[in-house]
Amino acid sequence: MELFLHQLLAGIATGGIYACMALAVVMIYQSIDHFNFAQGEMAMFSTYIAWQLLAWGWPYWGAFAATVALSFIGGVVIERTLFKPIRNAPVLSHIVVFIAMFSILNSVAGFTWEYTIKSFPSPFPSEPLFGNRLISAHDLGMIGITVVLLVLLYVLFRHTRLGLAMRAAAANPESARLVGIRVGWMVALGWGLAAAIGAIAGMMIAPIVFLEPNMMLGILLYGLAGAVVGGLTSPVGAVIGGFAVGIVENLAGTFIPVIGKELKLTIALVLIVAVLMIKPSGLFGRTAVSRV
Amino acid sequence: MAAREDIAEVAAPRVGGLTFPAWQRLLTVGVLIVGLAIPLFVRNFTVFQLTLVMIYAIAILGLNLLTGINGQFSLGHSAFYAIGAYTTAILMDRFGVPYALTLPVAGVICLIAGFLFGLPALRLEGLYLALATFALAVATPQLLKLSLFERWTGGVQGIVIVKPDPPFGLPLSQDQWLYYFTLAVLVVMFAAAARLISSRTGRALKAIRDNPLAAKAMGIDTALYKSLAFGVSALYTGVAGALGAIVIQFVAPDSFTFFLAVSFLVGMVVGGVGSIPGALIGGAFIMFVPNLAEQVSKGLAWAVYGVILILVIYVMPTGAAGFVRLVAGRVARVVSSNR
């Protein structure tokens, strides 16, 4: 029982990582209607920018803010320069460009900052909270920031004209143009926001997993899994999905005999696919009403 | 009137008195002749590389049958490649089966594996299918490593197999022989794919891709055909994997990571989604372009690769096959307007 509780808490802590990333995944899905494979590498790259600023002696929150701003601009620029020209190409061609971006960012980061791990500071206190040693202040802080982001996104999407325009542009670009929405810029904005959220996720995750060019490889997969389980259309679902994946993975790894510890990831993935079979649009996702 | 001419030309462009399909046939024969001659004139190492190109081409063609013809999406074909490779390696190493006989076994096992995977995949579409196949790709190396199967798979160590010598005392090097062997398999599989696409089954698969609801209404058993597409696709990729194991002489979990699946996808898109000859171009691309990128810059090799990839997509958004069609169409128009 004690082990169960401990693993549950550890699962929540890791789940926080996935939730953070899942949120960025949902963000990009909302604006481009598919998934960006280079998302993790973008987050990793942003985190390196923050690391570099810190190394130059910037204060933490200054570097944090600058990184978020730079990432936002970077996201917009990537959309405008890389994806606008191939707007009409098939989806698979877009995916190949994502793969290209993935290799470029990974390679450039490794070339510039080396592949040796770097520690990245946490803005939260390092002593254990409430005498609880199983979940650190940083874990809690990260979960808190995820929730704050979630609320901000909710407000943006549900209660502002800009958010409404973004949702419209993603859901039905042609109709959105017909009401005068500049769809191209909405997509670029979506990229910017996704990059900014990714940057925050990266800066929250790096203190836990250490900063190195390949740090996002596994996390992106789990984040995607979380987003899909929760439903790609629902930010709340994505965050819950992220936690669910973290908890399931830890419990499966610990309590399923023989194969559990070796196939932790596989079991988590099988469960996710099972969820999708029963509920193809995710636990909290809405099925699009399709007109025939 | 002008419109009617346009349509007529798009339907059957003629260049130099030959229709597009006629050019294709001519080109096929030409490529085959060159393919037969090449190993006699180049180094063994190049022969080996070209063999790998053909193997990748078969794997990419497999993926293409699924994505290009049937419209299903897979990021997990490294798994079927791995199953094919391990089938061959285990049969050769543990049971002493001759290498040539392992290919059909690998193909059948992958057909079954693909069909079975295709069943649950039926309920998933687009991104969700992508995730499920992605999961398959990620899980594959773990399953191969699993200590439960270590007796057969060799666990993390993998299996080393012996490279076959040419039969009947043919005066060929091992590399040359494997090249011709692979070429023969490739020709058979490409021809079979071409027949499949133009058959009733092929039309059904394409109908499902273009309009699943209409296909259903026409009485096509979409579930069966979609699973079948998965199976056949896996068969192709599995046979490629089997050949790969023989040529590389080694299988290990690290050989079949998610990056292999990504490479297949890249090869398919670069060659042209839905194009049979495009698979060869795709195979050559994933074989040679990374080496080229490495020559440009060692530290930034993958950045260079990424840039090349982006440029390719910009120039040929629908892959090499689409690009050729476009150019052929243009040429045809210029030729006919000069006539």
Place this chain on the structure above:
Amino acid sequence: MSAHLAVRGLRAYYGQTRALHGLDLDLAEGGITALLGANGAGKTTVLRAICGMIRSEGEILLDGKAIGGIAVEDVVRLGVAHVPEGRGTFVRLTVEENLGLGAMIRRDRAEVARDIERVYAHFPLLKERRRQQAGTLSGGEQQMLAVGRALMLRPRVMLLDEPSFGLAPRMVAEVFEILKAVNRSDRVSVLLVEQNATLALAFADRAYLIETGRIVMSGSTAEIGADENVRRAYLGY
């Protein structure tokens, strides 16, 4: 009456294929003009070409200024509202969000709020369903929503693509009544594409007949309606 929207020598393309072969069209300021023709004649294509949704050549003049080749959203910003074929509602958004989107380019919040009420006054059913996802509405209700959304733009020109499609006859009359009222009160110029020629001729004051991408006849609705060929081919008597 000057031409509010004038089209000269319009050619339009789907990919490599040409669908319109040079056609002229005038839309009178404050008038209602109908575009008649059989299925596939190119009626919808004309509307799509005017608001820049497909590639076209030739001149398109709004108030005498060329608007050919500019982006859809910029055409819309000049006051051209297009109710597309198939309605183009945002099915996952609520009714009220759909209406709000119609006024996306307007800055006068208070006026927008008043206009929403005006649309609700026209279509009380929409008010009842304001919090529902648009996808849950019936075809007729969605059509009302599409018209309402177009009105939210306070357009100067409205392009309507088969607004009667999928509507019960009683509803059709209602929608056209409202359109006519708006046309009069706001002096909106309307270009109407209709399969139902009888309806269109009753509603409009001018009409064009289009066949395989070309204008084959134009004139007042009275003239067109009186034409023997038109009566036989399109009016069915």
Place this chain on the structure above:
Amino acid sequence: MTTRRTLLAAAALAGVALVSSPSLAQKKYDPGASDTEIKVGNINPYSGPASAYGLIGKTIDAYFKKVNAEGGINGRKITFISYDDGFSPPKTVEQARKLVESDEVLLIFQSLGTAGNTAIQKYMNGKKVPQLFVATGATQFGNPKEYPWTMGWQPNYQSEGRIYAKYILDKHPAGKIGILYQNDDYGKDYLKGLKDGLGAKAASMIVAELPYEVADPTVDSQIVTLKSKGADVFFNVTTPKFAAQAIRKAAEIGWKPVHLLNNVSNSVGSVLKPAGLEASKDILSTGYIKDATDPTWKDDAAMKEWEAFMNKYFPDGDKTSSFTNYAYTVAQSLVQVLKQAGNELTRENVMKQAANLKNVELGMLLPGIKLNSGPNDFYPIEQMQMQRFDGERWHLFGPVMSGEIGGS
């Protein structure tokens, strides 16, 4: 014509006769060697999941630049051709064949990774091209009877595992051992070494052995489990990133076992410092190379030499990474072999000289540790010494121990 043939025959005879004293031998070359150059091939993961190791290839490259700048080896310049295999065995095979058949190198040196080296082992031995000083501690690369063209270099993982076993049996005979290992050949070799070393007691002493995958984001879950299983000896078989995670997580949850950290990850600069020096206190490990980030060696002459080399030839190189120390030393070992080979730069002689290292001392090896090899001993380094971290630097203790696997 006749005279020339006779001359050639005489030369060949002379070559055979003088084989035992290479410096006097006639010039004799295999592909890849000439009067002016020696071509050395290498395969490294510059991309992909193991790209951190790419630093090794880059450092070796820099070191050979230094050798060349200082006049080369017996007047010959080293041409170092290094390719990327992205840690994928099929690519390793392709690159090895490219090096042998296209670039025609004299030998392949320091190809990295167990799977990749296994993949090319048969090929290299078939071609009779040296696969020298492979960059892996797997035990299968020191088997001269079956694979006379393949040789390891670093102490093998199993030997190291046995050293820890010896320590545990000696100091904590009643300990409950918890193991965290990377789920691949490297992790399993360590595991085997430890279990062999513990012998019959292994089953009763080991309370948990938990694997992790390279793609796993964290090893937090495993650490929590190890603690709750009541382990009081922690055998940490992880690569640097996961080692740092494990050390930090253990400290975070207040788990204070006897912590045995594998040599792969005992760099102060790139593991212990990121993990937290306080948290790393009292960790035990083994060493054979000096760690540049350990202040113990601050004034060491050899370390200063290394630093001068880094500053001049590899200024962008990450000096906190132990890979640069490692690569520098292994490159020196190759230079030693090539020097010994003199003018007889044949593949056979290269292997022969590699198997003829006698008490070679290299500056960056810990005091007392020497290179030794023989026709039946393809493990040049077999000695290690245990060390304890005091929160700032490593302190060596106990005797220089040698593994029991090599020399067979």
